Amino acid sequence: MQRPIMGTEALAGAELTRGQLRWNYRAVHPDVYIAKNQKRTLYVNTYAAWLWTRRTGIIAGRAAAAMHGVYGMDASTPIEMIGPHIRHQRGVVMREERIGGDEVQSIGELRVTTAARTALDLGRHLPRDLAVQYLDQLARAADLTEAAVAPLIERYRGARGLPRARVALSLMDGGTRRQEETRMRLLMHDFGLPAPRTNIALTDGRDTTVIGMGWDDVKLGVSYFEPPRPGGCAAVQDLRHHELVARMGWTEMGFINSGHGRSVGYHVRNELHRRRRQNR
Template sequence: MDGEPFIGSEALAAGRLTRHELRRYHRAVMPDVYVERRAEPSLHRRTTAAWLWTQREGVIAGLAAASLHGSKWVDDDVPVELIWRNARTPTGVITRADTLIEDEVLTLDGLLVTSAARTGFDLGRRGPFVTAVARLDALIRATDIKTVDIEILAAAHRHTRGLRQLERALDLVDAGAESPQETRLRLLLIRNGFPRPRTQIPVLSPDGYRTYYLDMGWEDRKLAVEYDGDHHRTSKELYAYEIRRAEDIATMGWHVIRVAARHSEFDVIQRVERAWRLLSR
């Protein structure tokens, strides 16, 4: 076996291993679905195992589908969602008896998966609103779908729950967000009355040799807001680059407000308002 999940009864019937080998070198992760004992429980392995548990009939949906489509920021321990009629699910699996139209299902890595548009349709109408927008940002950034593709799909499911949230979320989607934290920051600014900021604003260095990209901001005021994650302190080389970047951007006339995880929403809005007033003079 190669470390990937497999159906135990099939492997025994095919003579690929014995019952002793199955018990000693493998462990069950779903009913009749096994992996090697040393295999890490990654999301992809868990998703494959859950799909095999359905006897290859279920359709992978939700965050597991988004991950297969290339979305970032999906944790390995999220529940695996499947569109399949079976209420008795193993731990870590959620099944939904949703209606699927033919073009809403495709095959990825040999697995049945909801299409990117259908995946966005499901993510955008479930869970907390800000989280839904962040998940849509990541999905649209990772794929070639547009919000209109999800809107067209939604029109075919007019009586599905969550359509109002989906409509609001699609209006605020921005594929320029590079992390959920950037999405939350953007929505915080909009919610507090600021015009919708542009994302990934290009700024040419003074010598013309480098282009920097600002997380979000307003070009008419040359005011930017950036989220600083822990990755900014991971190496001396990156730290030195960030210093040079900050100096070049300031030289080009930009005022940048840097936001970190421990900054309160009140503090962030107060700082942006203060800079907004200053740059309006």
């Protein structure tokens, strides 16, 4: 993939002539250019923003999360960076914040906040539900736990947004497989339900399948299902999944649209309470 360049460097190194720079490239930041046919992706924007800081900025927030393996962001995502305050640039958010050397790592040429510091910043700067969606993915991709972030919470006591971060981090669960399931899990939390176990593997010794989340004591599960797929291997796999869940004595409540989450949440809450009353 072709990366952004600094115009002055390209000219000084005789890599380009002024005419080539003018006709074949377009400016995205002062002295930072991309090829005219280059697609603006999140990574391209991140690299360009880093060049704009004269390679001094530390990639943070959502851009850092993406570099750690979090998905669901696109070229419209603001590039958050930690570094000295410089004049405003569209699409870039500069934060003059304290950061320790042990909170930064190199990914390729770029300096990026570690998974733990990235988690702290996501929790501090984003609304709870969005933060937890990204935190779940980050925990899964980087094998990150709340305990790993605890030293940073202690280090930055009194920092802006820390109470919000504590809440988001307490809800982080690396077993959650999809953003839709994160949203459902948060909804059930807000309904006052006990936290479910996530990524529940069921096996009869021959076949194995996974339920998104659930409560072992009453064998009640909740999963997000992709929209129905016609015929073929996919339909056979779906059938085998449901057959194994039933053989193992579980009931699985599924949903395909998190926009109907409250309705599903009410049904889950009622069924969970009903089963627990029966078990008393």
